[in-house]
Amino acid sequence: MIELKNTTKSFGRFTALDKVDLKIEKGTAFGLLGSNGAGKSTILRLISGIYRPDSGEVLVDGEPVYDNAKIKERVFFINDETVQFSSFTLKQLKNYYKSYYSSFSEEIFENLRNKIHLPLDKKIGNFSKGMKRQAIMIIGLACRTDYLFLDEAFDGLDPTMRIIVKKMLVDAMIDRQLTTVISSHNLKEINEVCDTAALLHGGNIIFCREIDSVKSSIHKIQAVFGEDSDGKNRILTREEITQTGLEVLHYELSGSVHFIIAKGDDEMLRTALKPYSPKLFEIIPLSLEEIFIYELEVLGYDSSDITQ
């Protein structure tokens, strides 16, 4: 299990993580979502033992990971850059990591390499961006660590290769209870691979739940309400909707049609708005991407300023 306890990490005056508490259970596929600079990569580097927390604790299997070689041998981190491998051939890179990770499996490496047809003796610098990521991905999987951390995991991969890589990850998770922590802006892929996710913004965790639970807790409502005393369709303001007890993330009005993004399950939403006798009431499930946008909008991370 990975734990961040009241962890703070700053870079100069910028606080990347502010007293964050987080638990990632063993065997989960955990997605880190968040705006740029939210602290996703910082969390990955903290749990990889690269960064030392300013305060708080970062534990892997109950032990601090920083400067702990024993724990770090159970962790493999793939960052969002590949330039560092350019001077290696795939064979050299494999041997490099093999010398550090005693559980490295040549068999797994060869199996995975054969699936994606990567040359062994060609300089990685001459690989395409996608091939470089595949190369480090198969090495990471061949190291057979308990934890695999991926920063922008699917960046640069073509659609077919994304499927192959995702399959590799899923197989490893099934085969050996691999715990995967993935940060990505591609929420579709997080949605497909991860079972749990945390949304970060400004160094804080907005939520951390199972993805299905997240998706069932926020909905989009299209509603037209009954007539008022003037015989016109009633228009509810955002405040009036909030007064019903709903947590409104987004509110828009087009004519008399209300577009509302609110937290709560189907029944809760219907119950809350029933007193206004909706003529039209439709609850539409949100994608993870939409949840991401609306959650952050509440926090002032909004694209509307730019569009204006």
Added chain:
Amino acid sequence: MTAATSRSKKSYFFTRMRSDLISEKRFLTVYNVFQIIGLPLASLMLVIMVDKNVKNDDTFAAIAYISVFLFAIAILMGALIARNFFKHLYTKSLVDMTGSLPLTHKQRFFADYISGMAAYLVPAALAMVVSILIITIGSSFITPYDYDNFKDHLQEYLPLYFYEVVIVLIGMLLYYTMTVFAVVCTGSRFESVFASFAIFLFIPATIACIYILIVSSGNIGLDSNAVFFSPLFTATSPIGMVDFAVYFATEYDTDGSAYSRLFINWLIVAVIVIALFIAGAYLLDKHRKAEDVSKPYVYKSFYYFIITCYSFCILSLFFESNDVPVAGIFICGILYFITEIISNRGFRRIWMSVIRYAATVAAIFAIVSLCKETNGFGAAYRVPSASSISSVELNLDDIYCGIYDIRFTDKDMIKETVKLHETIVDRLKKGEEKPNASIVQQANDNADFFKGVSNSIRITYHKKDGRSVIRYYPTNSNELAPLLKNLYLSEEYADRISYELFSDILYSRSDEKKELYFLDTYSDLNIDIGTIKLTKNEASELCKIYKKDWKALTEEELCSNRLEGFIYTDYAIFESFTNTKSFLKEHGITIKKTVPSEIEESTMFLVANRVYSSSAYSTYISNGLFNESYTKKYQLFSSHITADPMFDSHNNVQAIEVSLSTYDKEALELLDYAVSIGKQFVFDEEVSGMVNINGRTVYLPKSAENDELASKLEVLFGMDISLEGANDYYYYY
């Protein structure tokens, strides 16, 4: 399936070392090639060139030069090796790759450090050992031009080669370690290079500037040797270690023990300095944050150290020559702000730079003033106690017989040196004769009696605790006289002079194959008496006898006019040297005092009271102004210098023009008389004048009669004064 059990720490360490060496394989291959074709090839060329049967020396010499150049390049590559093995500290893309590996900071730092060090030093050490083997073994396969000298040289200097190997390796280690230290303190490629060079340069430069500023201007008796040969300078930077390597090679004496002590003292300090740099680099690396990569300076204090050092170096030079060095402050300020702008990557918080610079200038000014006011914090007047000293080394312009330095352990001599030191310090305390460099120069030009001795003295105390204290003072022969008298009468001087004589004899080989050596003898006034040939055993026997005679020499005899002749114009033979004279007589040489009338085919060079001697004698000979016909009779000429009136503590000697002339018989007889009563050794006595004949000076002891004699001589030979500017003229009869 879970990860396998973790490995031992040792395994991680060697894993890292192995992967480091593999990663740098290409670069290290180039380095090793440079080492292989560097020193060993140069040594091979050297051995070949010594062989007298080998032609085309120029080609071999050119190859040797190229090889030495490659060796120098290989040594300089140490900084690149250090940077390559620690490149994750300034290459952002490598931070994650390195930081996430299953290694602790300690394992990573020491694995990187040791693998880099081994990759740098092992090939160099092997190359140096192979070079020595090439020279020693290779020399047995060749026929050198001078076989015995070559063989002797090899035997004598072999220990020196090993000393030098260790010095070079320690120097390389410091160079590598300082680069690692600089890389740990910086986070960008540019700053890591700049900071490395900055500490290589500014640490020794700061020490040198401290010397220039505080020591020199404070006149506190520390000469350049006290700084440039002290472990503070020689063991704290690669430049200092080069300085020490050269110093050690030039000062090396095959009798050994003194130099092994010098070496050990240096080695101890060097090892401590290197250990401090390693410990510092490790601790800073341990506390360094991974995210600090790409910061120009991870540790700002290191940056301030560099910037303060170079400000100090620049400003101290200006403070030395000017109390308020506006130009210096301005020039230094420009460099300071350029560095600040580069380091801050812009003009951000430039006002802080202004404040920092003002504080730096004020601090440096305060330090300089304090040092000047306190005479180097009292160092000026500190004299070590005689009981704390194990030996003393004296360096003078010339002691005697071409000996410029002598080391002794005799307790009385140590006490005498301390006494002299106290005398000089007392004089300085009173503010009396606190000569600056120009006065020293004048004093040198116008040496007092016992000419050629010295007008300055460097005293090196080797203390019982292994430390050295070096002091340098302008002085004069009066001050030195008591010490010198004791020195000449000491057993250690007798040992040294006989050793020097033996060395000189060995340099005068008469034949390559036969072990015969020339021995030249002269009268007290440099008249050639004759040359004999000695075997090595005979030479050794003579030196033993000569040493015995020196040890038996009395003060009375040393200070009287009983000097009868010389071996090689330098090694005095006194009247009492009966053993030496007997030895020479057995070989057909009779030593006796020169009768002035016998001076016929020689050249005389007169200096009476108020007339100053110079080296014109030899100049005239070399210019061919004399030919044989003119040397049938006395050739007398007087030499003077047209410089400003000279400083002289005795007689207000005036400088006059060089010229030469000839004189009548009456004048020459008077001169003969002067020579006959003159003394060759004068310590602290006053004199009426001095006469220089054939490059040998005799002094007229102070008396009314001799004052009159000197005045007559001056009148008779003072005609030269009228020939001012007529250097090309000469007369004879």
